[in-house]
Amino acid sequence: MKKLINAPENVVQEMLAGMVMAHPEYVRKLEGYQCLVNAQAPVAGKVGLVSGGGSGHEPAHAGFIGRGMLDAACVGNVFSSPTPDHFLEAAKAVDSGAGVLMVIKNYSGDLMNSQMAEEMAEFEGVKVTRVIVDDDVAVKNSTYTTGRRGIAGTVFVHKIAGAKAAQGASLDEVKAVAEKTVANVRSMGMALSPCIVPIAGKANFSLAEDEMEIGMGIHGEPGITRSKIAPADEIVSALMEKILDDIPFVAGDEVAVMVNGLGATPLMELYIVNRKVAEICAARGISIYRTFVGEYMTALEMAGASISVLRLDPELKALLDAPADAIAFKQC
Amino acid sequence: MKKLINAPENVVQEMLAGMVMAHPEYVRKLEGYQCLVNAQAPVAGKVGLVSGGGSGHEPAHAGFIGRGMLDAACVGNVFSSPTPDHFLEAAKAVDSGAGVLMVIKNYSGDLMNSQMAEEMAEFEGVKVTRVIVDDDVAVKNSTYTTGRRGIAGTVFVHKIAGAKAAQGASLDEVKAVAEKTVANVRSMGMALSPCIVPIAGKANFSLAEDEMEIGMGIHGEPGITRSKIAPADEIVSALMEKILDDIPFVAGDEVAVMVNGLGATPLMELYIVNRKVAEICAARGISIYRTFVGEYMTALEMAGASISVLRLDPELKALLDAPADAIAFKQC
């Protein structure tokens, strides 16, 4: 394992310290908890927006703390949900009395820990509710299973719910627009190489020198198919077909696109991916309103990318366009 | 070679196409040239700011096109300087009559190609001048050699010269503040793993599973020492000693810090690096005015990081603080 770290068991604490040192104007640490809180929070009258999950997905989620986005993020160990007390303390720290919305990715661990936190918050007199993001079409949805995973589409939920909350909307209104976003966003990813969880010290799966995995999750969970590596255009076509056919997206739709790097894949390649994404949308008569290319929801140093497509309506467009000033998501 | 690309010989063209498709409100392509130009350029009365160099360093340099930063960027093949005609056309495209400053990193190729462009521009009636960035203290400076390399400190030059130009300063004034920035910025990097130039198809150097190289350049040029991998804090101490002792930076100095990822290194590790950088500055009585952590000047998928420190004065502080709205560098 080659990493710029000290002791593997300290990576999360040291990362959080480094973040606060880098961005004191954006975040402060919640003493005793693996939580970063907006330096300005709580904002009087504003609904608090909290996200969280395992670490290793940076800049998600703490990098999205800032004006017009998140008020707090709880950070579990690498790829492992934080415990309920962290969620609870984060919610308490950002509640101004208007209530708190937690944006949770759909994994058993995140679901259960945040649910416990929600129940605990009730006792503490904080109104907390949750929205569950499940945008990954690689996994079949079904009421009999945990359902689809939450991946990079979550960032759209942060942006849009964050903008709504910044406008002074009520908890119900913020939750409603977050749910609308979830209902309209679909994503899928693929990986070229694994990543190494520091404390494990070795790769969490292996791929041969000429192999890739389509549908790979952001923790290295298996995807749909493992196959010989193909040209970028072919890979993008395969992902886009799954994504667009899911809602489905149809001619005339206006969408936002996010091409997200999983960690080791250079920006050069993400733009090559975006070129094909744009071509496919054009060919299908889907018009792209905004495009985001970069690293938003990573899996440590995994090589690969995900594509997210969000169907827009006038409300979502306006909220997506609203200014934001988060550590790793700025819109002037 | 595992990459999300199509034909290796098309990576630059396809990347540029993908960038324009993603960010039409920021950039347009200069027909027939590997150049992206600010969609708003030329701005009447404003000095044009052009940068460029080999590709593979994304977001540098085209990602820094935008209000308050660059007006154009020329993109050579991977790790290879663009030819003079690209620099020339970029300069012509952004000149409003106020002249053009080219920000060039100190490599033989970039120097010579941009010099030729400067001479050609004279014939075409465009006032072009250059500033050469050589911030990498890994390489000894000497008038008998090409001198120090230009690396991530270049981004500070873009930001500060860009802000100055946006204020309507003259070509001489913009050049002067760019040179002041160069005089006050020092950087150094290290690598944990090599990268693969697509057209070469194999790594440009190799490091054993327990080796790192201190002082590695952003094209995989050799550094100062190859040694067993060490804890992050030790590595950072070694880099910071070289950097801070160079000008030297002394107690009472106010600085800006950039912790720059070379490609594959996760943001988590960059923040762990920043934690130690901040500690060292504090211990030396150097106060950090602003910190930037992320990928600014990469080397494809190389694992590693560089640290840049810029000594500030009131003018540089004000220009660093000025708003910017570039594709990959936004300050609200």
Add this chain to the structure above:
Amino acid sequence: MEQLTSQDFQCLIAGFAANVIARRDELNELDGKLGDADFGTSIAGGCNALQALLPELVGLAPGMVLGKSGMTLVKSMGGASGPLFGTIFMRAGKELGNQTEAGVAELARMFNASLEGVKTLGKSDVGDKTLIDALAPAAQALSAAAARGATLAEALADACAAAGQGVEATKAMIANRGRAHYVGERGIGHQDAGATAIHLLFKVFADYAA
């Protein structure tokens, strides 16, 4: 021994913690076949916290011993297994209430309460290839043992054997819950890590009472 006292539960918790910590890598590897290879790290972390908690448990009623242990697991583990294992101990402790001892009948009630708690929280049931597939047969074995008036040693041996068979049974299942469900059919042949830890828990109980 027919009744477990507070001190017994403290010993059992210490034993469970030590056993789990020793098998950390093995549990990670099992999770690696179906999920994200962190279950061993996660539950070993929880067990370290349990070890640190032990001094605070001295003198508490058995229900509180279990309840506090559960809360400690919830707070220290994270992941999917944190709330679930925490719930197992918390519900068992709650079920016992203020009683000062637990015999076969109590244990049967306690672990059936644990089972209900896990099912509700995890929205899962028998056959989903989770720890429930070890916990449910163990709880059932305890109920059966209580009904026929078995000794504590017999009851816990039965529960342990049932849990072991449950672990075996998970090999043939396709997961619906947790990260394991992403592997779908590719998971056939591999046993569930959470179920394996439940078997370990009952093995510690059985060995203690034997």
Add this chain to the structure above:
Amino acid sequence: MEQLTSQDFQCLIAGFAANVIARRDELNELDGKLGDADFGTSIAGGCNALQALLPELVGLAPGMVLGKSGMTLVKSMGGASGPLFGTIFMRAGKELGNQTEAGVAELARMFNASLEGVKTLGKSDVGDKTLIDALAPAAQALSAAAARGATLAEALADACAAAGQGVEATKAMIANRGRAHYVGERGIGHQDAGATAIHLLFKVFADYAA
């Protein structure tokens, strides 16, 4: 043959291009020992552009044939070697001016002009472990040949041999210019890639005139 005509220069350029393209990987490997392993790719790219240019060169004066070739290299290569190799051809062509032929005396003048151009642009000199260490001895050999009235074949054979020795000599040098200077002493023992290409250029000339 004692004088090189426009057609000869066209053949020489075609020959140089074909040889370089064939040795692309070899040149990359040499650059890889000292620099960034792209010199072969870069100059082969320039030579592809030269091949495409050939039809346009028909009927041009020798000076223009060289000048246009140089400009094509500058526009197509990039890197450090683009301006330098471009300059070599451009300066040689400029030195020849409107003359319709070039003999030994002209070639000596031409390549000495190239040398001066490279030194000025590259801010470099003999001993810096660059292409100059092949170009300078070759130009000197041509001057000596011209002074003693040697034949074209002899003169170019001398130039080629001198360039070859120059390449050998770069092995012992420590680079001061270009990317090779970053390797410093670690570069000892490796020959310079740019110098190797210069040797190739003179080999093409020598073989043609032999």
